[in-house]
Amino acid sequence: MVEFLEFTLEGLSAGMIYAAIALSLVLIWRGTGVLNYAQGAMAMLTSFIALEVIYVSHSYWLGFVVALAAGLVIGGIVERVVIRPVTGKPPLNAVIVTIGLLILIEGLAGLLYGSNDRSFPPAFSINGLSIGSVALGITRNDIFTGVAVLLAAAALAVTFRYTSIGLRLRATAFNARVARLLGVRVGRMLTLGWALAGLLGALAGLLVSPATFLNPNSMDTIFVLGFTAAVIGGLESPAGAVVGGLVLGVVLSYAGGYLGSEVVNLFGLAALLLVLMFRPSGLFSSAQARRV
Template sequence: MQQLLNTALGGLTLGMVYAAFALALVLIWRSTRIVNFAQAPMAMVTTFVALVVVDAGHSYWLAFAAALVSGLLLGAVVERLVVRPVEGGPEINAVILTLGLFIVLHALAAVVFGNRYRSFPAPFGVRGLEVGGTTIALTGFGVFTVLAVLVTMGLLLALFRYTDVGLRMRASAFNPEVARLLGVRVGRMLTLGWALASLVGSLAGLLIAGGSLVHPAYMDSVVVYGFVAAVLGGLDSPIGAVVGGLLLGVALSFVSGYVGSQLVALAALVILMLVLTLRPGGLFAQAAARRV
């Protein structure tokens, strides 16, 4: 029974990590209609920025803020200098650019920060909590991860549903020509979308790195699992991203704990194939309007 509980709690924390990254993918999709495959190395770079601040003797929270700010700026710069020149063309061009950026950022990070493994601090304990004299597989940092992802989801929902800025971002993504005719500054909205998505990605990188080892490739596997979580919940739904991350994290935790860790990647592929076959729009996809 304790093993079952610990496996489920481990999956909860892992799922929230996937959900954080899925939220970044959902945000960039809703605001620009592009899947950013460079999200992971962008988050990795900002995590190393935080590590530089920590190594300089400053507090974790100052490093946390520095990573988020650098993520915001990096997203805006990438949109302006890399993505903006191909806007208006086939969407596949931007996707290919993000794949190229994935490679470039990896190489630059290896040159600037090195390839060795480095320890990243955590603001809260990374030992299991004591409940009734029993240690469970939920740490203080795990609780912080859950709360951070839920707060981020709530803020994104409020942004897209209740603010004019969110409406302008969605209009710029779905139909930029009409949005321009209505007075929306599409370029600024796309830059803002990339910047906010990069900020959320930086948060995901910090949550993944907390209390563990980091190196330039430490987030590569998260690209796959975060993408599966986003597709599972629906690329248009922040709630779907969180639910998809939770379902995926718990499922993969049980596969690892009861079947074998070597089958985790295969299980994620099977889940992705099932979702694309049975419900391509994701679990939280809205029904398409019928045309008469």
């Protein structure tokens, strides 16, 4: 029973990170109809930026903030420079462009930083918490991870629902032509959507890197799991992305805990395959199937 609780909490903590990646993918998908395969690589790059800042300034939090800002800027630049020219073209063009970007960023990081694992500092202690003598299987840093992702998701939800910029973003995502006719500067909204997604990705990179270590490919698996979470959640729904992330985190944690850690990635990919085969529109959506 204690073991079960431990696996559940571990799973929720990992799931928060998948949720953050999933949310960033959903933001971009809803706004521009593009699946950004470079999302993980962009998060890797901002994590390296954080590491540089932390080395120089000896301040974790300065690195944290700079990485988030870098995510925002890189996301916006990617939309303007790389994605804008392929909008309105066949969807495969955008797929190839983002895969190209993935290879470019990972190659660049390899040139700059080499391929060795770097350790990445956590925000808070990674000593396991316990109640009395019962170990909970989670750390202060895990709690920070959960709170940070939930806060980011809540901030996004509030922005989308209650602010005029959020209304413009949603109108652009739902019906760009009508939004334009009402004077919404759609181009700016698309850039902003990518920037926000870049920020979320950067947050995920900061949160996961203490556990995975940082190297040019360290976000690849996280990206695939984040993508799986997004697909479980239906790819259209921000709430679905968070739930999908948590479900996936817990399932993988049980698999790893009870069956051995080597099956985790296998289970992750199996989950992706099963959802795509049997519920391509996600577990929670009632929408009809669409091409992915």
